[in-house]
Amino acid sequence: MDNINDLEKLFKDYAVQENIDILHRVINEAKDRNAKGESSKDVWREDLEPRAAVSARTIPILESEVKRLREALTETQKMNNSLQSQIEENVAAAANGKQSANRLLDKLDQVHADWRNLLTEEVEAWTLQALESLKVGV
Numbered sequence: 001m002d003n004i005n006d007l008e009k010l011f012k013d014y015a016v017q018e019n020i021d022i023l024h025r026v027i028n029e030a031k032d033r034n035a036k037g038e039s040s041k042d043v044w045r046e047d048l049e050p051r052a053a054v055s056a057r058t059i060p061i062l063e064s065e066v067k068r069l070r071e072a073l074t075e076t077q078k079m080n081n082s083l084q085s086q087i088e089e090n091v092a093a094a095a096n097g098k099q100s101a102n103r104l105l106d107k108l109d110q111v112h113a114d115w116r117n118l119l120t121e122e123v124e125a126w127t128l129q130a131l132e133s134l135k136v137g138v
Helices: 002-013 016-036 050-117 120-137
Strands: none
Touching: 002 016
């Protein structure tokens, strides 16, 4: 099962199907030219090295692919820079939020400590006074 997956990955990585299609098209074009009796500079000749013939066809394709990949890389780098800026802004905002939350919790702790230090008798007296003043007003 892994061998099939490995083969599929290789086929995908090296665009095997696309390259076979290109080779098939080149062969068909050569057959058509040969059938019509046409001749051009890059047609196979006895004195022509196979590497030179293949290079004449593939180098322009590879150069256009390199150009396309460089453009894609540039676009990806721009997007990565934008995302990095957003992440840095989010991290800074989270840090500010955490500081604000810590300040509020510190104030809450102080209020709680102050509340515990109040004398309960004073609070009860104040509460009774407030209730009595409400009863009188009603």
